Amino acid sequence: MKLAFRIALRFLTSSKGQTVLIALGIAIGISVQIFIGSLIQGLQISLLDATIGNASHITINADEKNAPINDYTSIRATVTSNHSEIKNISPTLTRGAFIKVGDDVEQIVYRGFELIEADKIYKFSDALVEGTQLPEDNEILIGVDIAKDFDIRIGDTVEIITPEGDIYENKVVGTFDLKVSSINKSWVIGSLTTAQMLFGFTSDQVSAIEMQIDVPFDADVLSERMQKESGIDDILFNNWKADNEQLLSGLSGQSTSSYMIQVFVVISVVLGIASVLAITVLQKSRQIGILKAMGINDRLSSQIFLLQGLILGILGGIFGIILGLGLLWSFTKFALNPDGTPVVPIYINLSFIGLSGLIAVVASTVASIIPAIKSKKLSPIEVIKNG
C-alpha cells in the first residue's frame, strides 16, 4: 500500500498540469454542488422563516368555534412540563371587533396577548414603526395600514366595538409593520386582560394557546402526541403543516429538483474523472508493464490508480469547498436587493459541505475503479513486446 501510494503520488506530481486539471474538474463540480445545495437550503430556510418564523407552529383551540378554552393556565403548565421541545408559548384571545374613529367604522381583529410571551413569537417590538413600548391595559398597537387609513396618531384614543355592541375606549401607543398587508390592515393588539374584559371572558379563559417548537418540521408529529397525552376532549392541537400543504409540497419539489441537479453534477464529475484516469492508464501502461515485470502483483497495480483517484478526490474536494464558499460569498456580495441585503440569504451548513467534500473523495475513488481494473488486467508482455 505504501509503495502504491508512493508511485501514485509520483505519477500525479510528474504530470502536474494534468493533475491540476483533473482536480480542478472535480473542484468545479463539487463547488457547483455546494453552491446550488446551499442556495436552495438558504432559500427554503428564508421562505420557511418568513412563513412560520413569526407564527405559531402548534395552536391549541377549543373544538367548537368561538368557544373559550377554560383553565388555560393548567393546560399551559401541563403541556410545558411534558414537552421540552416547546420554545415559546403564549395564550391569546382573538376576536373580531370594530374600530370607530370619528364617523368611520372598520372591522378589525382584536388580539389580546400576554405580551412579553407573545413578543417572543411575533417580535412585535422589532416590528414597531411608531412608539417604543408594548401596550399595557387599555392600550393598543395598531397596524400601520389602519393608522394610515384613519389617520390615527400615537396618543389618540379610539373606540373598540365588540360584536355584542359594547364600546370601550383604548389608547393607541404604537403602530407595527409585520410585513403582511392583511395583518397590517386588520390587527389590533392589546393585553390579554383587556381583551378578556372586552369580550366577556373570565381571567382563566382564552381563545387559543400558541407555541413555537425547536424543530418546526416536527409540528405534525408533536401536535398529535400532545393531543393524545393531554387527555382533554374539548381542545384541539392544530399544526402549521396542516395549514400550509401547498408550501410544503412546493418546498419538497424544490428539494427534489435540487437533489437531481446535484446528482447529475456528481455523475458528470465521476464520468469525467473516470475517462481522464482511463487515459492515464494508457499513458502509464508502459510503467505498469515494467512494474509488473519487476514483480508488482495485480492488487498493487490497481491500488496505484485507486489511490490516484483518492488523492485527486481529496485535492478536488478541498479546492471545491474553497471554490464553492467563494461562489457563495460572491453571491451574497453581488446578487443584492435594492436595500443591499442578499437576494437569497445564504445558509452555510457545515455538515452539507463536509458531505460534498466526502462525495468528491468517494466519487473520484469510484471513478478510478475502471482504470484500476484496466491496470490490473494489463499484461507486462504487451508492453515489453510493443515497446
Next chain:
Amino acid sequence: MDNNIIQLSQVNKIYGTQIKTQVLFDIDLGIKKNSFNGIIGASGSGKSTLLNIIGTLDKPTNGQVMINGVRSDQMKKDELAKLRNETIGFIFQFHYLLPEFTAFENVLMPHFIKGQKVDKKMDARAHEIMSLVGLEKVKNNLAGNMSGGQQQRTAIARALINNPSVILADEPTGNLDSETTEVIYDLLRDVNKQFGTTFIIITHDRRIAEKTDRIIEIKDGRIFNDFTRR
C-alpha cells in the same frame, strides 16, 4: 540436469486463435547455474518469445518450464509476480526505466516491490551497485534525464539489486554505440563472475555472442545450433 536452474521441456508457443502462428516448436533447453549464455537468431526467429517464456512474462501454449526446480507454467499470477521479483532480473533493449523516479529509486524499485524498507545495509548495497555500473554521479537524476548508456546501466543495476539467480537480457546494448556496448558486456561478465548470477542474453552482435560460455542459435522457432565453449 540437477545443475540446471532453468529447464524447458517440449515448449510450444502458438499465437492467435483464428489464424494460428506457431513461434516455438518443441523447445528442450536446460540452462546451467552460474552460466553466461547468449541467444542469437534472425529477427522473428522466436528468441524474444523464448526469453519472455523463461522470464514468466509469457506462458507457453504447452510444455513445461521449470525455474529453480519449480514449474512456473502452472503458477498463479501473484506467485509469478513474486518469482519474478525475487529470482529474475530483466534488462530490456529499451531500458524501460520509470521516468518519474530518479536513477537511485529505479534501482531500488525491485527491493521496494519486495515490500522491504531500505536499511543502512540496503542503502550501502544500492550505492555499491551503482558505483559498480558507474552511476554514482547521476544517481539523483530523473531516469528521463540521462543518456542512453546511463539508462541502460541503471537498468542493469536495477536487475542486480535483489540479487536474483537469473538475469535475462534482451539485446541490452542494441541501442548503444560499440564502445559502450563493450563496457556493458564486461560489466555483465563481472557480475556473473562476482555474484554467480546466471545470464541469458539475446544479442545480434556476433562479437558479443562470442564472449559467452554458450551460444544457442534459434531459427524458425527451433534450436538450430547449441554450442558450448569449454
